[in-house]
Amino acid sequence: MENTEETAKKYTVVVFTEDKVGLLNRITIVFTRRHLNIDSLTTSESEVKGIFRYTIVTKCTPSLIKKVVDQIEKLTEVLRAFSYEEEDVIAQEVALYKVSSDIFKHDRAVVESIIKNANARVLDRGQGYVVIEKTGFKSETTKLFEDLKQFGILQFARSGRVAVTKPMKELEAYLKELNEAAEKSNQIRKWKLSN
Amino acid sequence: MEKVLGSEAVLLSLIEEGQDTIFGYPGGAVIPLYDRLYLKQDKIHHILARHEQAAVHEAQAYAQITGKPGVCIVTSGPGATNAITGIVNANMDSVPLVVITGQVGSGFLGTDAFQETDVFGLSMPIAKWSAQITRAEDIADTMAKAFYIAVSGRPGVVVLEITKDALTSETYFSYKKAPVLRSYAPYPEINQEEIAHAAEMINASERPLVLIGHGVLIARAEKAVAEFVEKAGIPFGMTLMGLTSLPSNHPLCIGMLGMHGSYASNMLTNKADLIIAIGMRFSDRVTGKLNGYAKNAKVIHIEIDKSEIDKNVQTDLSVHADLKTALSFLTPMVEKKNHKQWRAEFDKYYQMEYQQVIQKDLHSDNPLIQPGEPVDIISQKTQGNAIVVTDVGQNQMVAARYYGFKLPGTFLTSGGLGTMGFGLPAAVGAAIAQRKLPVILFTGDGGFQMNEQELGTIIQEKIPVKIVILNNSVLGMVRQWQNMFNNKRYSQTDLINPDFVTLASAYGIKAQKVEYRHQLNEAIDEMLNFNGPYLLDIVVDKDMKVMPFIAPGSAVDEMKLS
Ligand SMILES: Cc1ncc(C[n+]2csc(CCOP(=O)(O)OP(=O)(O)O)c2C)c(N)n1
Numbered sequence: 056m057e058n059t060e061e062t063a064k065k066y067t068v069v070v071f072t073e074d075k076v077g078l079l080n081r082i083t084i085v086f087t088r089r090h091l092n093i094d095s096l097t098t099s100e101s102e103v104k105g106i107f108r109y110t111i112v113t114k115c116t117p118s119l120i121k122k123v124v125d126q127i128e129k130l131t132e133v134l135r136a137f138s139y140e141e142e143d144v145i146a147q148e149v150a151l152y153k154v155s156s157d158i159f160k161h162d163r164a165v166v167e168s169i170i171k172n173a174n175a176r177v178l179d180r181g182q183g184y185v186v187i188e189k190t191g192f193k194s195e196t197t198k199l200f201e202d203l204k205q206f207g208i209l210q211f212a213r214s215g216r217v218a219v220t221k222p223m224k225e226l227e228a229y230l231k232e233l234n235e236a237a238e239k240s241n242q243i244r245k246w247k248l249s250n
Numbered sequence: 251m252e253k254v255l256g257s258e259a260v261l262l263s264l265i266e267e268g269q270d271t272i273f274g275y276p277g278g279a280v281i282p283l284y285d286r287l288y289l290k291q292d293k294i295h296h297i298l299a300r301h302e303q304a305a306v307h308e309a310q311a312y313a314q315i316t317g318k319p320g321v322c323i324v325t326s327g328p329g330a331t332n333a334i335t336g337i338v339n340a341n342m343d344s345v346p347l348v349v350i351t352g353q354v355g356s357g358f359l360g361t362d363a364f365q366e367t368d369v370f371g372l373s374m375p376i377a378k379w380s381a382q383i384t385r386a387e388d389i390a391d392t393m394a395k396a397f398y399i400a401v402s403g404r405p406g407v408v409v410l411e412i413t414k415d416a417l418t419s420e421t422y423f424s425y426k427k428a429p430v431l432r433s434y435a436p437y438p439e440i441n442q443e444e445i446a447h448a449a450e451m452i453n454a455s456e457r458p459l460v461l462i463g464h465g466v467l468i469a470r471a472e473k474a475v476a477e478f479v480e481k482a483g484i485p486f487g488m489t490l491m492g493l494t495s496l497p498s499n500h501p502l503c504i505g506m507l508g509m510h511g512s513y514a515s516n517m518l519t520n521k522a523d524l525i526i527a528i529g530m531r532f533s534d535r536v537t538g539k540l541n542g543y544a545k546n547a548k549v550i551h552i553e554i555d556k557s558e559i560d561k562n563v564q565t566d567l568s569v570h571a572d573l574k575t576a577l578s579f580l581t582p583m584v585e586k587k588n589h590k591q592w593r594a595e596f597d598k599y600y601q602m603e604y605q606q607v608i609q610k611d612l613h614s615d616n617p618l619i620q621p622g623e624p625v626d627i628i629s630q631k632t633q634g635n636a637i638v639v640t641d642v643g644q645n646q647m648v649a650a651r652y653y654g655f656k657l658p659g660t661f662l663t664s665g666g667l668g669t670m671g672f673g674l675p676a677a678v679g680a681a682i683a684q685r686k687l688p689v690i691l692f693t694g695d696g697g698f699q700m701n702e703q704e705l706g707t708i709i710q711e712k713i714p715v716k717i718v719i720l721n722n723s724v725l726g727m728v729r730q731w732q733n734m735f736n737n738k739r740y741s742q743t744d745l746i747n748p749d750f751v752t753l754a755s756a757y758g759i760k761a762q763k764v765e766y767r768h769q770l771n772e773a774i775d776e777m778l779n780f781n782g783p784y785l786l787d788i789v790v791d792k793d794m795k796v797m798p799f800i801a802p803g804s805a806v807d808e809m810k811l812s
Contacts, residue, residue, distance in 0.1 A: 076382070080371065122557070122560070125561075128556070129556065131379045131431070132431075132434075134432065236435035239437075239439045240438070241430050241437075243572060244428070247469075247470075
């Protein structure tokens with residue numbers, strides 16, 4: 056039974072997959088079918104060559120996240136999928152702010168102290184613009200956005216969450232388990248064929 | 251080693267997989283494949299359907315009867331989109347198929363070329379696995395993977411989209427069946443603790459109930475389940491798709507589960523103290539309102555697809571396993587019992603159902619033939635020695651309720667998707683798969699007309715399908731709901747039909763119309779004894795309602811007898 060009393064929480068879903076065309080689509084379809092919004096999604100090659108890591112942030116109830124993870128893990132070519140609550144992830148996002156270089160002429164002291172206090176840095180200076188970079192929690196990159204807003208922001212871009220998790224074995228250990236499971240499965244398959 | 255064309259690689263792969271019968275429909279993108287097929291007619295028999303949807307249903311029925319994956323070839327664009335309904339239907343009912351669709355040349359991909367449809371993209375939410383092949387050298391490996399994934403674990407449909415240039419370029423061919431994939435372990439290892447725990451719960455239970463689903467047939471675990479329920483003395487119900495797992499007249503059988511199942515199985519679901527679900531997925535058609543389901547029971551779920559566990563019904567113990575393997579460990583650990591008192595309760599409910607429903611359905615004093623009557627007569631005449639196929643609607647439910655099944659796998663119907671138009675092609679596929687048992691289709695006049703073009707396939711293949719149209723000149727099941735829930739506003743459910751006997755005769759198929767009860771027996775004899783295809787158009791009561799019934803939104807124990 057779906058517990059309607061449950062409240063939605065923020066979850067970070069981490070998915071490891073083989074390197075295959077179309078997987079991103081198949082993974083996001085699992086969310087769409089359950090009418091879940093994806094707050095952010097990043098993907099990159101993992102520490103093991105040829106294996107990709109997806110980090111997906113969503114809000115939903117505890118019982119639903121389990122079903123979603125099971126349905127993702129069921130996809131062929133998905134190796135493992137996990138979900139984590141906020142306290143179990145160490146996550147950061149990168150934000151880039153493009154502002155007019157004029158603001159350094161008029162309000163230099165204020166702007167520089169905002170950048171300094173935010174632990175941000177100037178990444179690039181070009182013809183008429185300056186790009187500021189800040190890595191941090193979403194609340195921090197949002198705060199810097201609010202602080203810079205008064206001077207006018209020409210462009211703002213923020214990455215999805217990149218996260219590592221506190222409770223997780225090494226990927227190699229999971230791969231070993233998967234290889235063993237596939238071998239055992241094959242033995243059962245052969246037993247079934249001969250019975 | 252010599253090089254072969256991509257097209258030949260496809261056919262050689264099929265031969266490696268022991269596929270000698272395939273279904274399909276040609277078109278531009280697959281002409282190269284059909285060209286090579288022409289040269290391999292001695293090894294591969296191709297059934298030319300009259301519509302791609304029908305071709306896929308035919309392949310599905312073939313797969314269900316033979317136990318091998320069904321194979322279907324369709325062209326790109328409209329061929330592939332026509333096949334979609336068949337693909338979804340088979341995948342929802344866990345039937346293994348490999349559907350090969352053509353695609354424009356790889357250089358045209360993404361350009362809206364003539365007959366280009368993104369079938370790979372379309373297939374993602376509806377298939378177990380899919381792949382796009384753009385190079386001839388990838389064909390053999392991908393085909394081997396496709397057959398392995400389709401048939402193993404919880405079976406399903408694999409869609410392979412092959413570009414035209416992959417079919418027409420050359421490659422070396424070598425084939426390795428059932429490749430082991432680290433991302434896919436379809437048969438989980440048995441956890442002995444779970445089995446022991448299950449046995450403990452079963453031995454402690456006073457009112458246990460077993461639910462049998464399609465998984466039992468898929469896992470070929472019929473015997474294992476029989477040994478289990480017989481030793482533990484546990485009454486069992488079967489889902490629509492699980493029917494035939496054990497004979498309908500088994501002393502422990504309490505009938506079909508769910509919306510139009512037996513009164514006893516539904517009413518007593520909430521009195522059971524333990525439910526042991528074997529190879530089923532607690533579909534909403536089985537559970538009714540979820541928070542009124544299995545109210546007093548602990549639930550054990552034995553299931554091979556982990557994502558089905560705790561999906562709809564929260565379990566107290568789950569056994570993620572191949573059913574046959576799990577039962578081979580579980581049965582020796584359960585105590586021998588007979589639960590006599592508990593079983594007697596089912597009889598009481600059966601008596602009520604008999605008085606108020608079955609009697610009226612099968613021995614009616616209404617002058618109009620009731621749809622259950624031909625099913626009952628055919629059941630008695632064939633004694634379970636037939637493959638029974640249905641379409642969707644009232645015809646499906648009366649066939650499921652009143653045919654007495656004896657042999658595993660002899661009932662084909664569309665469960666998860668409920669696809670009208672499934673019946674006739676499925677009957678064709680079943681008749682092509684085997685000639686030992688007669689194939690008898692029960693269909694509505696509405697659903698029959700959704701794929702009636704397959705009469706053409708029947709005459710081309712000379713197959714002796716027996717077609718029984720339960721003809722009420724309405725979309726019966728929808729009309730029943732309109733009668734019950736929409737104050738008899740029969741919106742768009744009346745049909746003006748052709749004369750089906752004339753239609754059949756246009757195909758050279760023998761046919762007869764039956765309007766009165768006294769003609770039934772003889773007409774059915776003639777159909778069954780006729781050597782060849784036969785169509786029986788039986789005029790039945792359009793006001794018959796399939797009962798008992800759990801109204802949508804009601805709980806299992808709120809089932810109505812009238
Ligand atoms: C392709 C498709 N379209 C619509 C439906 C909805 N539907 C379910 S039963 C039914 C009526 C079927 O009428 P008929 O084939 O005459 O069979 P009967 O119920 O009268 O036996 C309809 C329209 C469906 N299941 N499938």
